[in-house]
Amino acid sequence: MLIGWGTEAALPASASLLGAALLLALAVDALWGEPPAPLHPVVWMGRALGAWGARLAPAVARDRDHKTFILAALVWSALAAITVIAAVALQALVLRYLPPWGAALALGLLLKPLLAWRMLRVEVLAVEGALAQSLAAGRERLSWLVSRDTAALSAAEVRESAIETLAENLCDSVVAPVFWFAVAGLPGAALYRFANTADAMWGYPGWRGAGAARRHWQWAGKWAARADDALSWLPARLTALLLLATAGRRVYLRRLRQDAHATPSPNGGWPMGAMAQLLGVRLGKPGAYVLNPAGQAPEAPQVTQAVFFARNVVLALIFIELVAMVFDSWI
Numbered sequence: 001m002l003i004g005w006g007t008e009a010a011l012p013a014s015a016s017l018l019g020a021a022l023l024l025a026l027a028v029d030a031l032w033g034e035p036p037a038p039l040h041p042v043v044w045m046g047r048a049l050g051a052w053g054a055r056l057a058p059a060v061a062r063d064r065d066h067k068t069f070i071l072a073a074l075v076w077s078a079l080a081a082i083t084v085i086a087a088v089a090l091q092a093l094v095l096r097y098l099p100p101w102g103a104a105l106a107l108g109l110l111l112k113p114l115l116a117w118r119m120l121r122v123e124v125l126a127v128e129g130a131l132a133q134s135l136a137a138g139r140e141r142l143s144w145l146v147s148r149d150t151a152a153l154s155a156a157e158v159r160e161s162a163i164e165t166l167a168e169n170l171c172d173s174v175v176a177p178v179f180w181f182a183v184a185g186l187p188g189a190a191l192y193r194f195a196n197t198a199d200a201m202w203g204y205p206g207w208r209g210a211g212a213a214r215r216h217w218q219w220a221g222k223w224a225a226r227a228d229d230a231l232s233w234l235p236a237r238l239t240a241l242l243l244l245a246t247a248g249r250r251v252y253l254r255r256l257r258q259d260a261h262a263t264p265s266p267n268g269g270w271p272m273g274a275m276a277q278l279l280g281v282r283l284g285k286p287g288a289y290v291l292n293p294a295g296q297a298p299e300a301p302q303v304t305q306a307v308f309f310a311r312n313v314v315l316a317l318i319f320i321e322l323v324a325m326v327f328d329s330w331i
Contacts, residue, residue, distance in 0.1 A: 015328035017104050018185065019321040022178060024108030025115060026318060033118045041113050041190070045197045048079055053202055057215035061207075065219040072202070073223035080194055087190035110186055114193045115177040117314050120169050121307055127162040128303045131155060147204065148285065156297035160283045163298060163306045167243075167275040168268045170310045172196050175242065176235035178317055192231050199228035229266055236267035239313065240274040246312035251277040259291040278309055 037043045056072045058065065087110075094106045123145055131138030138158045139150040145165045153161065176196070180188035203225035205218045240260075244251055251274065259273030269291065276283040276292035279302045284290035 016325045017100055017107070018182065019325040019328070020104035021107035021111055022181060022321050023318065024105060025111040026117070026314070028108065028112045029115065029118050033122075034116060035113055039113075042193055042197055045079075045083065045194050046201060049198055049201045052079070053220065054213070054215070057202075057217050057220035059215060061216045061218065069219045069222055072220045076198055076202075076223055076227065079198075080191060083190050083194045084187045087185075087187040091186040107186060111177075111181060111189055114181075114189045116173045120166065120173050121310070124162050124166045124303065124307060127158065128300055131158055132300070153286075156299075157286065159298040159300075159303055160281075161285075162303060163275060163279070163281070164268075164272050164283050164285075166306050166310055167239075167271040170243075170313060171232065171236045171239040171267070171271050174314060175239045175317070176232055179235045179238065180231070195224070195228045195231050198224040203228060232267045236270045240270040242313045242316050243271060243274040243278060243309055246316050247278045247309050249278055255292070262289045262291060264288065275306055275309065279306060 034040065052075050056068060056075060058068060062068070090110060091107065094103045094110075098106055127138060127141045127145065130141035135155055135158070138155065139153055142153070142158050142161055143150045146161050148161065150158070150161070176192050177189045180192040182188075184191075199221075201224075202217060202221035205221065205225075207214060207216055209215050240256070256270075256273045256277060259276065260269035263269035263272070269289075272283055273291050276295060279298065280292075280295050281298040281302050282290065282292055282295040283298075284293075
């Protein structure tokens with residue numbers, strides 16, 4: 001991969017250097033998890049998106065609000081450009097002024113906040129731990145992870161939501177950032193994380209907020225949702241493939257395609273459908289969709305098993321990077 005800086009010559013970032021940076025990022029994630037909020041770039045993205053979103057989304061519902069759509073698209077593009085430019089500059093400085101081992105270390109530390117496996121695993125298991133105490137505790141803990149109303153969910157539905165969150169965010173928080181880092185270095189991972197954060201904050205249509213902060217997001221978030229769909233298209237299918245390949249279990253691809261097309265998202269159904277089949281459980285969102293409808297209701301062992309299958313995907317990514325580094329050393 002080549003990253004340009006100013007008018008000077010482009011700088012090569014080898015597969016070995018990028019692979020070492022990724023392995024370091026995953027190691028830091030496993031040992032220490034997320035950096036403090038004041039130092040977390042995703043928190044910075046969220047604050048910028050929140051501030052602009054309050055200005056862009058209208059307080060009244062409007063039919064075919066093209067003006068809001070265009071303004072939101074322009075603001076999204078400007079914030080995305082700032083994110084990418086900052087990442088390009090940081091990567092260029094690292095590659096130019098640090099030795100290879102130092103560049104790998106710096107890129108790994110810069111990449112780490114853009115992916116999050118440990119936090120995802122801990123939070124999903126925490127839902128099951130809370131559910132073991134009481135249904136009310138499980139619902140409350142799940143509300144930290146999902147935007148849907150958890151107040152009336154049964155124990156099985158709480159587990160369904162936790163497993164769905166694990167599968168979908170295995171793509172969003174791990175596979176997709178790694179994929180875009182491999183394709184375009186730190187700028188690629190940063191752009192994806194920005195797009196995914198914007199989708200989470202702007203992309204869900206309808207009313208959100210309360211009182212004076214209540215806003216209608218039907219048109220203000222449409223561009224953000226479509227941009228995230230585009231950037232997640234291949235990683236979502238890759239996540240499903242990795243889940244199937246590392247689990248070593250038989251699945252029905254026709255049924256997986258049916259499940260993938262059952263969800264409103266063009267991407268989320270792929271990892272969620274794959275996980276549902278591997279576990280032999282039914283997953284769904286009340287009133288919206290059902291995946292693997294012939295499956296059983298998930299119980300506590302299926303949540304633990306889902307985390308195991310997701311961990312295997314992370315290990316597969318590490319293996320792929322190690323193979324790429326060895327191959328790069330031979331050529």
